[in-house]
Amino acid sequence: MRIRTETGAGHHSISLAGRFDAHEIDGFRVAFEPLMSEPATVVHVDLANVVFVDSSALAELLRAQRAARESDGDLILVNMSDPVRIILELTALEQVFTTEAGANAAAGVAADGSGRPVETR
């Protein structure tokens, strides 16, 4: 799975591409946890190019969501691909996550002009 992190003033996004399964959890965590260093952080997770997601990955997204909400932030799923959307419907987790269909959530970076994309994998 490719993980692309973009950070800017008050805006963080992680774009995932490929399979998101048990083997990719550590990589996601490495990208996500540094973003939680400040309170009230909102992280957009762009899933447009995720072709497969399993229960371990869903559990990881739930853990990340809980960590964000505990510090008054949130984790927002954006641009869900069909495989992701179907799994969320089958598991009734679409009612648990905050989701956005907009495409600009992950791209609207760098209000301070410094947010550079970082590809971690």
Added chain:
Amino acid sequence: MALVGLSRHADVPTDVSTTRMDLERGRPAPVPEGDPLLRTVQRLTDSQERVTEALIASQDQLAALRALIGVPINSLDDNSALELMLTEALELTNSDGAVLVRGGLVMEVGAGAQLVELRQRLTCGKGLRRSEPHPVELSDGPAVVAVLGEGARPGCLGFARRSGARYSTGDLQLIDAVVAAINTLMSLTDLHRRSVQRAAIDREHQLASNLAQAILPTAPPSLAGVEVFAASIPASLAGGDFIVFEVLDGVLWFAVGDVAGKGLPAAIVMTRAVSATRVAFHTHADDDPAAALGAVGDELFDYLSGVGLFVTMALGSYRPGSGIVHLANAGHSPLLSVAGGVTRVVPPSMPPIGVVRAIRGRTQRLPLGPNDLLVLGSDGLAEQENADGELYGYDRLRCRVEQWAHLTVNELGDGLMNDVDDHAGGALASDDRTLVVLGEARVAR
């Protein structure tokens, strides 16, 4: 031979026969002062004896070296083999005592007061100027110290003589050979120890997996009026999929669930989910499985939330002949109802257990009359990949159920499990595979 040659010499003294006899007895005769020939003979004889002694010593050392490297380490425990090696090394190096220090191990062989001083030096690292064997002076005599091994468990080794000759360059080379032999032994010992530890962990893992899997039913329940197919195959030794059956007052209670994750950690959570489910079966009305599922959620929420996992689960009840299955679904799939020739997906009415505290779903009433079926699987069926990475898929599963809905529940169950297996084509199981099929009892459909 030299003496025979001498006898032909023109200046052979008259007492040469006496000299020869004395030499043959091993007692050199006194050399008459000023006789150059006899002095030459004496020097040659002394030289020959020294060479002979050196050869004998060399042979002894060779034998000791052979004994050192031939220590039967396979038939001894670690410390016995090491002790035997050190004992052989004493003879090889003509030492009176040796001390080996490694981690918490302090081993001494031989005797002598100098061993106490040597041990003190080695345990505090004093005198270890470099890793290769090098001489040091003790109060009671010479010694040699060297560093053993590398990495996480280094050690040190010392040899000491009570008195007498210092260790020569040749001795140091022999001690270097001893160090190499002991390093090899310690490496083998460490490898063996790690291998034993891994084997012990594997055994414990297998035992824990067997214990976890033992909670699952080995055969479907027997209840007049209903046919049940049940199979659960973990992807590894144990898994997070589970099936629970209970027959209470003529009602078949059933649950099919899947703990997020794989392997033994998921299996441990699974056993707790099974226990909570059994309790819920016994404490709820059979027309309200949503309440039973809610109770399971209440029981497990803190535990699951703490470990960051969730459980998808379908829980239901069926009274044979009633024509109705009561079912509640907490985010579980695939779940298919075949009724009146129509196959439909049974949607969840609540998220998986462990995600939202104190949430309640609703009970769905699904028809289960003659020729109807209820199919409850786990995602390991739909997510099974073949060698090309192609998923078996939810659509294919639904098509197969529609195609084979006329079969008995056992024929349908076996057919679906085999079809997923055929799709895998030898590829490793992507996840645990679980399947339950319920239908009214009949011979053929």
